[in-house]
Structures are given as C-alpha cells and as structure tokens.
Amino acid sequence: MKHICTLALAALVGMQAYAAEKQIIRISTDQTDLVLQVAPNGRLYQSYLGEKLLHESDLDLLGWSVHPASDASVIERGWEVCSTSGNEDFFEPAWGVTHSDGNPSTWLYYVSSSTKQVEGGTQTDILLRDDKYPVDVTLHYIAYPKENIIKTWSEIKHQEKKPISLFRYASTMLYFSSPSYYLTEFSSDWAKEVQMTSQQLQFGKKIVDTKLGSRAAMHAQPFFMVGLGQPVAENTGDVLMGTIGWTGNFRFTFEVDNVGNLRVIPSINPYASVYELPKGEVFTTPEFIFTLSKGTGEGSRNFQRWARNYQLKDGKGTRMTLLNNWENTAFDFDEPILAELMKEAKDLGVDMFLLDDGWFGNKYPRNSDNAGLGDWEANRQKLPGGVPALVRYAKEAGVEFGIWIEPEMVNPKSELMEKHPDWAIHYPNRETYYYRNQLVLDMSNPEVQDYVYEVVDKLMKENPDLAYFKWDCNSPITNIYSPYLKDKQGRLYIDHIRGVYNVMKRVSENYPKLPLMLCSGGGARCDYEALKHFTEFWCSDNTDPVERIYIQWGFSQFFPAKAMCAHVTSWNKNASIKFRTDVASMCKLGFDIGLKELSADELVYCQTAVANWKRLSSTILDGEQYRLVSPYEGNHMAVNYVSTDQQKAVLFAYDVYPRFEEKLFPVKLQGLDPNKMYKVEEINLMPGVKSVLKANGKVLSGDYLMKIGLEVFGFKPLHSCVIELTEQK
Structure with missing residues (x-):
C-alpha cells in the first residue's frame, strides 16, 4: 500500500508540475475545436474533439488520467494523435515502420509546432520525432473557420542510412467517446453509385476499402458519415462527415475498443503496398477533410461551401450546359x-x-x-x-x-x-x-x-x-x-x-x-x-x-x-x-x-428548361442546398436551393412511385428569410399545360413557406414540379 501511495504521489506531483507549462495546441473553426496536448511523457494526445469551447480557460481542464499504480510516463489508453506500430497501444496504428536494422517499432515525441495563415483559414504544423531513430513525422492541419471544415494530412521522412519500409500510413487519427456509433457508408458499382446503407458500429473493426488501383471507387466511395450517439439524420444529432482526397486504393478503419471508444483512421490502403522509403524522400499522405455538424444537411452545406471557395477548380465560376x-x-x-x-x-x-x-x-x-x-x-x-x-x-x-x-x-x-x-x-x-x-x-x-x-x-x-x-x-x-x-x-x-x-x-x-x-x-x-x-x-x-x-x-x-x-x-x-x-x-x-426523337412540344419544353436553368444557375450552383424529403424514406423526393442573399430560391419536387391515395404532406422549405415575401411560380411546364399548384402566383412569407410549406406532391408516378421563388419588395 505504501508503495502504491508513493507512486500515486509521484504521478500527481509530475502532473502538477507539468500543468504550469502544459503545451496545448488548439485547432479551431467557428463551430469545432480539436484540442491536442503534449503529455508528461513528451508524446502528443487528443484531449478534445467536439463543439467549440467558448472559454479559453476551460482548455486547462482537459487532459487524461494516469492510473495510480502505473508509470506516469505512460498514458493508459491514451488517445495518441499519431499512434505507431510497436508502441504500448494495443489497437490499430496510424503509422507502421520497419527500420533499416529490422526494428518494427516507432515512438514519436513532440518537437515543435507552428501556425500560419493560408487562404481561408489557419494551418497548424506539428513536428514529431522518434527518440531512437532519425525519423520525423509532421502533422498538418488547416482549419477553415467559416466553413467549419478541417483538412489534415501527414508527412514522414528519415535520415537512416538505408531505406525504411512503411506498412501503415494514415492521414490522421480521430477519437470519439459516445454511447453508440452509427456508420453510413456509400457502396457502389457501375450504374449503382453511392448506395447509402447504415449500421451500428460494435466492438472491433469495420473496414471500408478498395483494392482496384485505378477506377478505385467503383465498389466503395471515398467518404462516410458517423452518427455519434444516434443514427445520422438530416437536421439533428452530432455527425462526423469525412472524405479522403485519393483516387487510388483507400481504407477507412473504424475501431471500437474494449471500453467503447471509437478511433477513425482514414488512409491509403496498405494492401500490397509495403513502401520502401529512401533517405531524404518525403512520403506525403492524402488529405483527409472532415466536419462535425448538427445533422448531415449542415455538414453537406459546410462541404459544399468549402469546395466552391477553396478546393474545386474554378469553384466560383460558371458552368456550361x-x-x-x-x-x-x-x-x-x-x-x-x-x-x-x-x-x-x-x-x-x-x-x-x-x-x-x-x-x-x-x-x-x-x-x-x-x-x-x-x-x-x-x-x-x-x-x-x-x-x-x-x-x-x-x-x-x-x-x-x-x-x-x-x-x-x-x-x-x-x-x-x-x-x-x-x-x-x-x-x-x-x-x-x-x-x-x-x-x-x-x-x-x-x-x-x-x-x-x-x-x-x-x-x-x-x-x-x-x-x-x-x-x-x-x-x-x-x-x-x-x-x-x-x-x-x-x-x-x-x-x-x-x-x-x-x-x-x-x-x-x-x-x-x-x-x-x-x-x-x-x-x-x-x-x-x-x-x-x-x-x-x-x-x-x-x-x-x-x-x-x-x-x-x-x-x-x-x-x-x-x-x-x-x-x-x-x-x-x-x-x-x-x-x-x-x-x-x-x-x-x-x-x-x-x-x-423529340416531339415539337418536347423540344420547346427542353429549350425553355435550358433557358430557366441558365437564368437560375447561380442559385442552383452557388446557393445553399437543403435536402427536404429523402427518396430513402418514401416515394417522393424534394430539395431546394437558396441564393446567398436569400432573394431567390428554387424547389425541385419529384413523385417517384406514389402509393395509391397515400397521405401526402406539404413540403416545408428551408433557408429562406422568414421576414421576406416570396412570389411562388411553377416553371418548367410543358407547352399548353397550366400549373395546378394552389399557391402558384401567390406571394407568401418565408416564414409561411418554411412552417406551412407547399403542396407539391401528387399521386402520378414519375411526376415532377419545379418552383421558382422570388423576393417581392
């Protein structure tokens, strides 16, 4: 007992001494905080990932626990940011390295970190180094505050005399503690892309990967969603949404450990790819891009806004029909x-x-x-x-x-x-x-x-x-x-x-x-x-x-x-x-x-639809998208787009295969200004056909349109309705 108390006291004194000079690295958007800390053992751990903390002083309360009977230099079940093969962790590593002398272990210690401003956000670079071998790993993060997106990737290089072998190379490692986890994945095949399915993650590993080399996403798309505490939903619940920038073999590993924590590891697939890295050459992993959001709708708008602003070629330009x-x-x-x-x-x-x-x-x-x-x-x-x-x-x-x-x-x-x-x-x-x-x-x-x-x-x-x-x-x-x-x-x-x-x-x-x-x-x-x-x-x-x-x-x-x-x-x-x-x-x-092959009326319709699309393209292509009715949840689908100034909106509504005399509900729009008045007009009508929309031609408030909605669904299979909404001043 005396020996245990002495160890506990030593650990406590060490932690208190360390707290005064605790190294905290905060990677933040306007809505999300990723907080990393250097532990007393000199290694880097994730201490928080979630909704943004409002008070800087609260960061000092974040950390980890050291078991009283354990060596204070080892963090029990620590969420190491770059956990490596051969260390004391028992779960899937981020990096796996076989050194030129055959040693398969790597332990990375914090060296330094820096930040700089880049287009749209702040880049944080963190240098880690092995204490026994001349091997460096640099972690890179870019936080885009307004879009609530974090982009992260890693680099490894070494100065060993002979090449080293890499058998794991993750872009990052993220940890979560939640009562439950629900994965939505996107399986695929030719003509059957992005088939959405969901499942609860239980103890052990779930892997989504591809081994096709080129045309690599034919069977699995390179993105996923994880509901934290409940299945993913459009407008509710905490959701992690992530995608990897790699058009080759990728692998997503979702591992729930024995105490119910989840680690998410996006990476190049190591299948048939033990990579021989010469001295001085830099191995760079793909970018992993993620957002934490309240519902998938918000997360999608984060991605869409970020892509248009920073990642997509000519993201702010027009597109040709x-x-x-x-x-x-x-x-x-x-x-x-x-x-x-x-x-x-x-x-x-x-x-x-x-x-x-x-x-x-x-x-x-x-x-x-x-x-x-x-x-x-x-x-x-x-x-x-x-x-x-x-x-x-x-x-x-x-x-x-x-x-x-x-x-x-x-x-x-x-x-x-x-x-x-x-x-x-x-x-x-x-x-x-x-x-x-x-x-x-x-x-x-x-x-x-x-x-x-x-x-x-x-x-x-x-x-x-x-x-x-x-x-x-x-x-x-x-x-x-x-x-x-x-x-x-x-x-x-x-x-x-x-x-x-x-x-x-x-x-x-x-x-x-x-x-x-x-x-x-x-x-x-x-x-x-x-x-x-x-x-x-x-x-x-x-x-x-x-x-x-x-x-x-x-x-x-x-x-x-x-x-x-x-x-x-x-x-x-x-x-x-x-x-x-x-x-x-x-x-x-x-x-x-x-x-x-078109009739005269069909050609006129197409010409009109093209002209309407061009006129409304800035709203459709650059506006905020709101998915309203999912085809996975019924026999209809609806989505609307709203211009950034909220002066224009477009609603697309589709009756796919309605059931006989099923109960229909109005479609409640989203993203409008509740205090603006909007003229409702059905467009894309066939020549000689008049709109049967009850609200056609009326001026309604954004509040009414979002709380009461429009009756746009019907009982006719393969029927569609396109509604243009224009602010009236």
Whole structure:
C-alpha cells in the first residue's frame, strides 16, 4: 500500500508540475475545436474533439488520467494523435515502420509546432520525432473557420542510412467517446453509385476499402458519415462527415475498443503496398477533410461551401450546359453527322457540343471498345478534317466544342502498345487478363506521365479553341506489375496515383481556365484531390432519372451541385422528357439525346428548361442546398436551393412511385428569410399545360413557406414540379 501511495504521489506531483507549462495546441473553426496536448511523457494526445469551447480557460481542464499504480510516463489508453506500430497501444496504428536494422517499432515525441495563415483559414504544423531513430513525422492541419471544415494530412521522412519500409500510413487519427456509433457508408458499382446503407458500429473493426488501383471507387466511395450517439439524420444529432482526397486504393478503419471508444483512421490502403522509403524522400499522405455538424444537411452545406471557395477548380465560376453525342450515336458518326448535332446543340440553347468516344485511331480504328486506346490522332475515315474541322463546325454553329479522352489507358490493339509494351501494367510471365479490353498505363513511370500530359497538350496546341475535356478512366488495374518499378512493386499502387495527380496538376497549371470533367466509367472518381484540377465530375453512366434521384442525393452529401454532371438521356422512356430534365436540372445540366426523337412540344419544353436553368444557375450552383424529403424514406423526393442573399430560391419536387391515395404532406422549405415575401411560380411546364399548384402566383412569407410549406406532391408516378421563388419588395 505504501508503495502504491508513493507512486500515486509521484504521478500527481509530475502532473502538477507539468500543468504550469502544459503545451496545448488548439485547432479551431467557428463551430469545432480539436484540442491536442503534449503529455508528461513528451508524446502528443487528443484531449478534445467536439463543439467549440467558448472559454479559453476551460482548455486547462482537459487532459487524461494516469492510473495510480502505473508509470506516469505512460498514458493508459491514451488517445495518441499519431499512434505507431510497436508502441504500448494495443489497437490499430496510424503509422507502421520497419527500420533499416529490422526494428518494427516507432515512438514519436513532440518537437515543435507552428501556425500560419493560408487562404481561408489557419494551418497548424506539428513536428514529431522518434527518440531512437532519425525519423520525423509532421502533422498538418488547416482549419477553415467559416466553413467549419478541417483538412489534415501527414508527412514522414528519415535520415537512416538505408531505406525504411512503411506498412501503415494514415492521414490522421480521430477519437470519439459516445454511447453508440452509427456508420453510413456509400457502396457502389457501375450504374449503382453511392448506395447509402447504415449500421451500428460494435466492438472491433469495420473496414471500408478498395483494392482496384485505378477506377478505385467503383465498389466503395471515398467518404462516410458517423452518427455519434444516434443514427445520422438530416437536421439533428452530432455527425462526423469525412472524405479522403485519393483516387487510388483507400481504407477507412473504424475501431471500437474494449471500453467503447471509437478511433477513425482514414488512409491509403496498405494492401500490397509495403513502401520502401529512401533517405531524404518525403512520403506525403492524402488529405483527409472532415466536419462535425448538427445533422448531415449542415455538414453537406459546410462541404459544399468549402469546395466552391477553396478546393474545386474554378469553384466560383460558371458552368456550361452541353449536348453530348454518346447516347445518340455511340461510335457510329462522321463529320456531317457531328456538324448537324452541333446545330442541334445551338437550337437546344446549350453552350457546348461534347464529342464522346470513337473519334481516334487509324491503324486500329476506334469503332468499338476493343481497339485504338492510346492512339490519339483523329480517325481520317470518320473525320477527314480532324479535330480542327470539328472546332470550326462548332464555331459556325455558335457553340463551344469539347472532347472525350481516356489517356491513362491502352488497348492491346493499338500502335502505342506495339511501340511501348513496357508502358502498360502487366505481368511479365503470366497470361494477361483484360478489363473492358484494355490495360492501365504505368503512371509511376515519368515517361508515361509525359505521354499522358502530351495527349492534352497536343490537342490544345493544335486547337486552342477547344473548350472542354471529358477525362475518362474505365479500367481498374489488372495484371498488377510495373515494368518500370521492377523490384520495388510495393510502390506501384501509390506511385501510380501520384503520377496521375502529377499530370492532372500539370494540365491544370498550364491550362488554368480549361474546364474538365472527371469521369471513371461513371462515378468511380470523385475525390477532392483530383477536383483541385477538375471543374466537375460525372456521377454515373446510369441516367435513368429514378436511379439518378438516389445517386444525386448520395453525392450531394459531400459535393456541391456545380461539381455534379447530370444529363438528360433516353434511359427510362416511361419517364417523360419533363421528369428526366427536371431531375438533371438539380445539378449541372447537360443533354445526351437526339433532338429528332423529340416531339415539337418536347423540344420547346427542353429549350425553355435550358433557358430557366441558365437564368437560375447561380442559385442552383452557388446557393445553399437543403435536402427536404429523402427518396430513402418514401416515394417522393424534394430539395431546394437558396441564393446567398436569400432573394431567390428554387424547389425541385419529384413523385417517384406514389402509393395509391397515400397521405401526402406539404413540403416545408428551408433557408429562406422568414421576414421576406416570396412570389411562388411553377416553371418548367410543358407547352399548353397550366400549373395546378394552389399557391402558384401567390406571394407568401418565408416564414409561411418554411412552417406551412407547399403542396407539391401528387399521386402520378414519375411526376415532377419545379418552383421558382422570388423576393417581392
């Protein structure tokens, strides 16, 4: 007993001495505090993550407990910010390092921290160092106060004589203590993107990951939501929402420990990726971006506002409406057909004509998906005038011209494969297997990076008026071996993606005003690192408006409408052209349809809808979004957008498959000024059809619209209603 009391007293004296000079690092937004502390043992721990504390003095009360019978130099079950493999913690580590002498342990101690102002926020950098090996880890955080977003990433470097091996490399580690935890994840497949499902997290680990290398988000999207204490809800409850900026293999680990605490670890997936790091080279993890919010609606608006302001290429700019040819012609077209479609684009009222797949390849013409990838010269038989002639036709028609490319891929039937078989990722001694008749080019190879960049650069130099690129990526990595990396195959998955980003960055820097669509066989690329260099992304090849309601609902959890491309096509002809167009109009509007298949009234409707969308695009693309009625909770869906000055709003309401004579409720809008008066007007009506909306033409207060609402739902399947609200002074 005497021995225990002596230890307790020593621990208490140590803690009291330390309290006078306690090192506290506070990373804050206007609504959230992340508080880190250096413990008596010299290591860094998370002492608080939650709603912002109002009083600075309260920070001194935060901390940890030392067991009376334990060594005060060890924090029992401490929430170490950068817990490493081989230390005294028993749970999933952030970093795993095997040193050049074979020692698999790393213990990191606090060295220093600093802050600086960056665009939109404050960056905090914290240096940690191993006490036995010359290994440094630097933690980086940027807090965006107004948007309530925190972005974090890590770097590791060393001065050991020989390379070290990295087998874990988390972007960050976050800890929570709550009675319960509920994960909402977003599973996926081609034409089935962002399928939302929820489950309660229990003791142990839940892992969401992908091992596809390229087109990596085909099965799992790189974002999640965790309800703290209750399942996630739109307008209530504490929610963590996070996403990783990595278009390759990622892994989210959610681990509930034996005392009910949760650690969340976002990282590159270490699968087949033991990374050999030479002396002096810096390994940088992807950015992890997160927000803590009251409900997912608030969290989504945080992300959307932050993306437009700081992360999305040309986030504050406009977006072009377009007509694509793919659903109309597929590979079967020539110059006269395309020239006529450009005139249709002008007649429709859109800004641009986008030429999709099938325009290239001569020795191996691109007439199907089994040949031509890699040979980015216009097919002389289809397009004798080449791309310059198409740009000229577009100018004559009065629209911009954009083009599709898939520069990271190669068909075995291609001149590129004949000249550079070593540029493709493939096994040297096994039978090659193909996904979609193609292979992935080895972007870890600098020569391949130069080639991919030159695909864009050459097209732009030859056609400076090219206005847009749709950049596709249709295959995961198969035959996983890099001829370039040779005996360093553990670097392939990581260095390949770094090579992809190098090219994207190079294109973006040299063509800063060039809009680009990020596409990957649909929505299998949707990360905020790539979106630094792309203005928008393609949500899904599935353009059935019913499915798109769910897909667009899911993506809107993390992305602004102006980043989400939605096209009107012929998928699901049971749905009217109005319903199809109204669903696409809640995002960045485009068309992929032959106008000749439309009746005269349908064409007039489309022209009117395009004109309305353009007129209201600043509200839809840059306004605050409020998801009102979830398709997951019934047979209807509704969302509204409100301009930043609250003078204009747009409500989209959809009856999907209503039940017979079900009870219907008014839709209560959100985000309006309760003291403003708004004129209510239904738009996007078919020619000759009058609105049956009871409130059509009336002037109602924002208070009434938010508390009483509008009766916009009905019993007709696949019916839609678009309402414009305008402040009356």
